[in-house]
Amino acid sequence: MDLKLLDVEPTEAERVVVDLFTGMGRDQLLPALHAVNDRVGWISQGALNHICRVLHVPPAEAYGVASFYSLFSLSERPAKITHVCVDLACQVNGAKALCDRLTDELGPAGAKSGWLRSPCLGVCEKAPAALAFEAGEVAKEQLLAPTHAGEVIAVAAAGPSHVDGERAEVPQAGSPGLRLLKRVGVVDPESLDDYRATGGYHALRTALLLGPSGVIREVSDAKLMGRGGAAFPTGRKWDATAKQPVRPHYLVCNADESEPGTFKDRLLMEGDPFAVIESMTIAGFAAGCSRGYLYLRGEYPRALHLLRNAISKARERNFLGENIMGHEGFSFDIEIRRGAGAYICGEETAIFNSIEGFRGEPRSKPPFPVEKGLFGKPTVVNNVETLVNVPVILTEGCEAYTRVGTEGSTGPKLFCLSGNVSRPGVYEVPFGTTLGELLDLAGGVPPGRELRAVLLGGAAGGFVRPDELDLPLTLEDARAAGTTLGSGVVLVLDDTADLGSFLLRIAAFFRDESCGQCVPCRIGTVRQEEALHRLVGKRPLSTSAADLQLLREVGQVMRDSSICGLGQTAWNAIESALDRLGYAEEAAK
Amino acid sequence: MTIVEIGLPKRLVEMTLDGESVRVPEGATILDACTAKGKSIPTLCYGDTLKPANACRVCMVEVEGSRTLVPSCSRKVEPGMVVHTDSERTQHSRKLVLELLGSATDLSTTPHVDEWMSACGADPSRFGPEAETKLQPTIVDNPLYVRDYGKCIMCYKCVDACGDQWQNSFAISVAGRGFDSRISTEFSTPLPDSACVYCGNCIEVCPTGALSFKREHDKREDGTWDESAQTQTTTVCTFCGVGCNLTLHVQDNEIVKVTSPHESTVTHGNLCIKGRFGWQHVQNR
Ligand SMILES: Cc1cc2nc3c(=O)[nH]c(=O)nc-3n(C[C@H](O)[C@H](O)[C@H](O)COP(=O)(O)O)c2cc1C
Ligand code: SF4
Ligand code: SF4
Ligand code: SF4
Ligand code: FES
Numbered sequence: 001m002d003l004k005l006l007d008v009e010p011t012e013a014e015r016v017v018v019d020l021f022t023g024m025g026r027d028q029l030l031p032a033l034h035a036v037n038d039r040v041g042w043i044s045q046g047a048l049n050h051i052c053r054v055l056h057v058p059p060a061e062a063y064g065v066a067s068f069y070s071l072f073s074l075s076e077r078p079a080k081i082t083h084v085c086v087d088l089a090c091q092v093n094g095a096k097a098l099c100d101r102l103t104d105e106l107g108p109a110g111a112k113s114g115w116l117r118s119p120c121l122g123v124c125e126k127a128p129a130a131l132a133f134e135a136g137e138v139a140k141e142q143l144l145a146p147t148h149a150g151e152v153i154a155v156a157a158a159g160p161s162h163v164d165g166e167r168a169e170v171p172q173a174g175s176p177g178l179r180l181l182k183r184v185g186v187v188d189p190e191s192l193d194d195y196r197a198t199g200g201y202h203a204l205r206t207a208l209l210l211g212p213s214g215v216i217r218e219v220s221d222a223k224l225m226g227r228g229g230a231a232f233p234t235g236r237k238w239d240a241t242a243k244q245p246v247r248p249h250y251l252v253c254n255a256d257e258s259e260p261g262t263f264k265d266r267l268l269m270e271g272d273p274f275a276v277i278e279s280m281t282i283a284g285f286a287a288g289c290s291r292g293y294l295y296l297r298g299e300y301p302r303a304l305h306l307l308r309n310a311i312s313k314a315r316e317r318n319f320l321g322e323n324i325m326g327h328e329g330f331s332f333d334i335e336i337r338r339g340a341g342a343y344i345c346g347e348e349t350a351i352f353n354s355i356e357g358f359r360g361e362p363r364s365k366p367p368f369p370v371e372k373g374l375f376g377k378p379t380v381v382n383n384v385e386t387l388v389n390v391p392v393i394l395t396e397g398c399e400a401y402t403r404v405g406t407e408g409s410t411g412p413k414l415f416c417l418s419g420n421v422s423r424p425g426v427y428e429v430p431f432g433t434t435l436g437e438l439l440d441l442a443g444g445v446p447p448g449r450e451l452r453a454v455l456l457g458g459a460a461g462g463f464v465r466p467d468e469l470d471l472p473l474t475l476e477d478a479r480a481a482g483t484t485l486g487s488g489v490v491l492v493l494d495d496t497a498d499l500g501s502f503l504l505r506i507a508a509f510f511r512d513e514s515c516g517q518c519v520p521c522r523i524g525t526v527r528q529e530e531a532l533h534r535l536v537g538k539r540p541l542s543t544s545a546a547d548l549q550l551l552r553e554v555g556q557v558m559r560d561s562s563i564c565g566l567g568q569t570a571w572n573a574i575e576s577a578l579d580r581l582g583y584a585e586e587a588a589k
Numbered sequence: 590m591t592i593v594e595i596g597l598p599k600r601l602v603e604m605t606l607d608g609e610s611v612r613v614p615e616g617a618t619i620l621d622a623c624t625a626k627g628k629s630i631p632t633l634c635y636g637d638t639l640k641p642a643n644a645c646r647v648c649m650v651e652v653e654g655s656r657t658l659v660p661s662c663s664r665k666v667e668p669g670m671v672v673h674t675d676s677e678r679t680q681h682s683r684k685l686v687l688e689l690l691g692s693a694t695d696l697s698t699t700p701h702v703d704e705w706m707s708a709c710g711a712d713p714s715r716f717g718p719e720a721e722t723k724l725q726p727t728i729v730d731n732p733l734y735v736r737d738y739g740k741c742i743m744c745y746k747c748v749d750a751c752g753d754q755w756q757n758s759f760a761i762s763v764a765g766r767g768f769d770s771r772i773s774t775e776f777s778t779p780l781p782d783s784a785c786v787y788c789g790n791c792i793e794v795c796p797t798g799a800l801s802f803k804r805e806h807d808k809r810e811d812g813t814w815d816e817s818a819q820t821q822t823t824t825v826c827t828f829c830g831v832g833c834n835l836t837l838h839v840q841d842n843e844i845v846k847v848t849s850p851h852e853s854t855v856t857h858g859n860l861c862i863k864g865r866f867g868w869q870h871v872q873n874r
Contacts, residue, residue, distance in 0.1 A: 004760075004784035006775065045776055058759030058784065059775035061752075067764040074776065342766070359763060364643045364663060516743065516763075516770030519646050520682075523689040526768045527716050534717075541717045550715065557685035560658045560678060561646045568657060 003058060010046035013039055018050045026057050027375075029357030033066050034298075034338055041081065041135035042073040057357065068359045068515075069340035070119075071298050077111035079135040082156045083299070084109075086117045088260045088459070089124030089418040091505055092497055093146070098128050101149035106156065114156050119343065119509055120260035121145075121299050124418035124491075125425045131299055132160035141301035166302075168271035171425040171442070179392045179404075179412045180385065181428045184271030189306050192313040195274040201319060203391035207282045208327045210394075212242060215286040219390060222398035223410045228254055228346075228383030229460070229487045230565070231475050234390075237380055240370040241287040244378035251284045251292035252355070252374060252381045256339050256346030258297055259458040260509060261489035264414040265384035267426045269296075269303035272388070273310040277334065279387035281320065282394070284332040287380045292334045295351050298341050307336055343513040347564050348381040349373075350515065361515045362564035385414055385488075405431030409474035413488065417442040420449060420494035429473070436469030438490060449494035453581050457486025459506045460569035462576035483576065500536035503577055507532045510570040521567025524558040528571065535587040544588040548578065604670040619650055619661035619672055628674060631683065631705045633690075633796050634744035635662035638857045639754055642745035645690075647705075649682045650674045658682055684709040692716045693723050693768075695740045698798030721768065727806070730779040733787050733866045735806040740799035741772060747791035747800060748772065755859050760785035789865035793848060793858050802846040815840060823850060826864040831855070833864050844868050 010018065017035040021028050032055060036047045043066050052059045066072050084102065086095045099109070099117065107113035115130075123129045126145035132155045134140045142160030144151055172178060173185035188194045195201070207215045220235025241249055253276065257265040269276055280292045296304055311334055314320045322331045337355050344350050345360040352374045354360040373379025389411055393401045402410045409431035415438055418424045422443025429438060435454065445451050451466040462483040464471060471481055478485045493502065507529040516522045531551045534540050540547045555571030562568045578584035599614035606622055613622045618641075623630050634645035641663035649658035653671040658679060661672075673679060687706050691713030696702045705711070727737040745763065752759050760783045764773040774783040792800040801809075808814035819840045826833045833856045838846045847865050851858040 006778065006782070048775065058752075058762075060759055060762040060773070060784065063773065063775035064762035064764045068766050070766075364641075364660070511767060514767040516765070516767040518644050519686050519689055519742070522743070522768055522770070523693050524685075526721055527689065527692070530716070530720060541715075553681070553685055554689075557682050557689070561649045561682045561686065562657075563643060563646075 003052060003056065005052060005059060006045055006049050008045040008049050010044070010050040011040070014044065014047040015050060018047065018054055021051070021054050024055060026055055026357040027355060028055055029057055029062060029065055030337065030340065030354060033069075033072055034340065037072055037340075038135055038139035039137070041079040041133075042075065042077045044076070048074075055357075061358075065357065065359055069298075069342050070512075071341035073111065075111070078114055080114055080133070080156065080159050081111070082115040082130055082132045082152060083118035083121065084115055084130045084152065085119070085121040085123075085128060086505070087120035087509065088455070088491055088502065088505055089120070089424075090128040091502065092419045092491075092493065093127035095128045096501075098147070098149055098152070102152060105149070105153055115152070118299075119341075119512065120258065120262075122257055122263045122266050122297065124261055124263055124416065127418065127424075130155075131301075132156065134159040143302065168267050169425070170267060170271070170427075171423050172427060178428050179396075180268065180388055180414060181271070181426070183275065184267055187272070189271055189273050190309055192274060192310070192317060192319075195272075199395065200274055201278055201325075203394040204278050204282055204285075204319070205325060206394045207285055208325060208330070212286045212288060215282060215394070216242060218393055218398045219286070222389075222393040222401040224386065224389055224393060224401075225409065225475060226383055227385035227389070227413070227488070229259070229457075229484075231485075234382065234386055237370060237382070238283065238287045241289075241378045241380045244371065246378055247288075248291065248377055249287055249289040250374040250377055250379040251280060251287060251289040252348075252351055252379060253280050253283075253292060253294045253384060253387060254346060254348070254351060254381055255294055255296045255300075255303070255384050256343075256351065257300075257384070257487075258339075258343035258346055258513075259460065259487045259489065260506075261418055261455065261458050261491045262416050262487040263418075264416050264426045264488055266300055266303055268384055268388055268414075269300070270306055273303070273306040274314065275388050275391060276307065276384055277310045277314050278319070279390050280334055281314075281324065281332055282390050283380060283382060283387055285330055289380065290331055290333075292332065293355055293374070294334055294336045295345070295355065296336055296338055297346075298339045304336065304338065311336070342515075343509075344515045344564075344566055347566065350564070351381065352379070359515070361517045362566075364563060406472070406474050406476075408476040413473065413485075415473070415488045415490050417490045417492065419455075419492040420445050420497060421492040422446055431474045432472050434469065435464065435471045435473060435490070438473065439469065439492065445492060445494040449496060452493045452495050452497055452499070453577075455489065455491040455493070455573065457484040458489040458491075459509050459573055460484075460565070461486040461489060462572050463581050465580060482580075484572075499577065499581070499583060503574055503583070504529070504532055504536055506573050510566065514566060514570075518561075518563045518567060520558045520560075521562045521564075521570060524554045524562075524567065525570050527554050528558070528574065532574065538587075548584055548588065551578075602666050602668050604666050604668070604672060606672050607674055613666050617666050619652075619659070619664050619666055619670075620648060622666055622672075623661060623674060630661055630674060631687075631701065632662055633699070633742060634746060636746050636749075636794050636796075638851050638859075639746055639749050639794065642749065644745055645686070645742060647683060647686045647690075649679060649686070651676045651679050680709055684711045687711040688713045688715070690742055692720045694742055694797075695724060695737075696742075696797065698740060698801075699742075699796060723768075723771075729803070729806070731781050731787070732803060733862075734789060734792055734800060734802055736772075736780075737799050737801070737806075738771060740797045742797055742799075743770060743772070744796060746794040746796065750790045750794045750859075751785075755857075756786070756788055756790050758784050758786050758788070761791070787862040787866060788860060789847075789862070790859045792865075793860075804845050808840075808845065814845075819845065826860070828863040828867065833860055835860070835864050837868070843872055
C-alpha cells in the first residue's frame, strides 16, 4: 500500500516520541496516539502524519481512530487539562455546583478554559471527582477526589503533581472472611514479597499441577459467572477457547470499567494488582493463550502505575515470561493497553478493534470471540473481578466456593455503593445478601433523609424502589424481578435527588458514548434524550403522553435492533424510572 | 450476482420462512432466502459487491429463539431456523429505523425509501421540528464529484469500497463518534489533497445520492435532471486493455453519469478515473 501523506511535518518533540514506534505495526496506533498526547497534549496534523508514516497506516483511518476517543484532541489545546466528572454519582454529590463555579471563574468548559466535562471517572465513592492532566516529557496526572472548586482551580493553574499516591481504601478493609478484597488496603500493592506472604501465587502453582483441563473443570464446577455484566459462565468460555485448534489464543482482561457508578475493578487493581496478574496467568494457562492484554481505561493512572510495577516484578521472578514457575513449555506475558475515553471499548468485540488499532466499534456476532476474536484468533475476554475469583476457587476448592452464595449465583460479589449513602465504597458480600442488608452495611442514606430509589446495575441497569429492599442480590432474583445486577452498581438516591436531571444524565451518557455504527442507537439515543428533555422540562411536543409513547417506541427499536449491548440497554434505566418509579405519571402531570 | 460457482454442489439447509418451509444452499443469508422466495426486504447498507456492514438495521427480521431481531442481510440460515419477516416486532423496527433515518438525514434521493415509508406508515416528522439533523452544506471541492453528507446514512459502503475491499486507496474513513460520526478525509482535507484517485467507486455504491457526479449535482441544482428522459447504454471502456464495462447514462444526447454493471465478473462495478469520468471528449462538438 502506497500511503499518501499530508504535506505537514511534526515538531521535534512529536517526532522523538513517534520514532520510538519505528518498525512496529498498526496495533501500536493507540499507544502512539497516547505517546503524542502525553508529550504535547493534543494530536496535530504533523504528529498524525508522522504516526502514519512510521506505523504505515492510511491517514484517513488514523484520523478516524484518533477522533473516536474523547481523551484525544485533534485541535490545539493547552498541555494542562482537567476532566471534571459530571456523571451520576458526582451529579448527586454536587458536580453541577462545582461546574457552575468553574464556569464563573475559568470560563465555559473547553480547551481554552482548560477544563472539560467528563463521563464517570470511576471514583464514585469519592464524589465529586476530577482528573488533572498535564502533558510533558513526563506526563502527569492527579486525581482530585472528593474535590471542590477551589482545589480544581488551583490544580488547573499549577498543574498536577506526579501520579497521586493515595492508597486504595475499602470500608471493610481487614475484616475477616473477605476473599476478593482481603489484601485491598491492607497489603502493600507494590510488593511481590508481601503478595506471596499472603498466599499469592499458590493458586498458579495449583493450576500448573492440575493442568489446563483440570483448571477449567474447577472453574466450571465452581459455577463462576462473568462479573462484567453479561453473567456468562466462565468455565464454558475457557473450554470453548481451549478446544480451538487454531493458534495462538489470546486473553483479554477487560479493565475498561466505564459503566457509570462502577469502580470495583479499580479497587482490585490498585489494592491487589498482583492478584490480577496471577489470575490472568492462570486463565492464559487454562485456555492455551500465550499472550494476554490488559485493557485499562485511560482515566486510571494509579492502577496503570501499580499494574506496570506488578508486571515487571512478576517478570523478574519468572511469574511471567518463558517456562513460568519452572513449568516447561508454559510461556505467557501481559501487555497493558490504555483506553482513551470510550465506554464502548469495554464491549467484548469493540475491545479487539481498539487493541488492533481500529475504531472501537463492536463487531457483529457470530463469529464469537472464542472462535474469532483478537487478531481473528480464539480469544477469552474476562472482567477483572471475574478473573480475581479464580485464585479463590483454586485455593479453597470449587466445593467450598459453591457454598458461598446461592445455588444459581455462587461465590462472593463486589458491589459499588455510591450516591446518597453514608459510607460509599466497594463492598464484598456473598451473593444472596439482600439489597437492604447491603445498604445497611454502607450506613444507609445520610441521617434525616429518606430513600427514594436505587439504581441497580448501572446506566444499563434499572431502578428499584424503597419497598423492594428485600430483593436478594443474585443473578436469578434480579432477573425474576425484571432488573439486573449488571456490573454491581448500587447507586442510592434519597429524597433530595433530582430524578429528572439524573435521567437526563443517563440519556446524555448513552448519546455521547454510542459508537455511531448502527441507526437505532446512533439516532435513537439522540431522540431519546430530546424527548426526555421535553418531558422533564414540561415542554411536550404535543402532549406528554405522546412524548412518552415516542420514548417507548424508540426504546423498543434500540432494544430490538441495535448491534450491541450499549444500544440494546440504553433505554432500560429510563424505562424502569417511568414504570417502576412512577416517573411516567409524574411527567404526565 | 450471477457468479458461476465451480466446486462441490452445496448442501441444502431447511428453514421456515413466514410459515413456509424453504430450502436454501448452505451459507445463504436470510436475505438470500427471502429473495429466492420473492419476498422483498428493504436494505440500505447491504451491497451486492461488499461485505455486509450490518449498520443500517432496516433489514431486521425475527428469528425464533433470538433475544433481539437479526439483520437478514448478513445472518446465515441455520438448519431449522424459524424466521418471521412481517411480525409486529419487525414492522415496528422497520418503521422506527426509517423514521429515525428520515428525521436526521435528507432521504430525497434514496431510491425506494418513499415506498417503504408509506408501506409501514413511517412519519419522520413526528420527532418534532427541533430534532437534531445532519443537514449541512454540500462539499464541492473538485470538478468531478460532490459530497452532500446531509444525505449520508453512514452505511460504510463508500469507506469499504475505497478501502481494502476494492480500491485500496483509503482516502476516506468514518471519523468522530455517535451522532457526530461522519465520513471524512484526514482532518477533513479537501479531496484533491487526500489520497483520492477519483475512481468514483464510492459513488457507485452510495445508496443515497450523498455522493454524486458533479454533472448530476449541477443538473439537479438547476432543475434539469430528469431520470425519465435518460437512456442507459452499456459499452466497453476504450482506454486500456482491461476492457471494463461502462453504462453510460445519457440525457439530451449528453452523458450525465457513468456506472458499471455489478455483475461483471472482472470488475464488479469498479472503474478507474478514466472510465468513470473521462468521457468529455466523446461529446466535444
Ligand atoms: C457497551 C458495553 C460496555 C462494556 N464494558 C465493560 C467493561 O468496562 N468491563 C467489563 O468487564 N465488561 C464490559 N462489558 C461486558 C463485556 O462485553 C463482556 O461481557 C465481559 O467483559 C466478559 O467478561 P466476563 O464474562 O468476565 O464478565 C461491556 C459491554 C457493553 C455492551
Ligand atoms: S448499539 Fe450503539 S454502540 Fe453498539 S454498535 Fe450500535 S451504535 Fe455502536
Ligand atoms: S473516488 Fe475512489 S479513491 Fe476517491 S474516495 Fe471514492 S473510492 Fe476512494
Ligand atoms: S456517503 Fe453514501 S456510501 Fe458513504 S456512508 Fe454515506 S450513504 Fe453510505
Ligand atoms: S441492509 Fe442489513 S443491516 Fe443494513
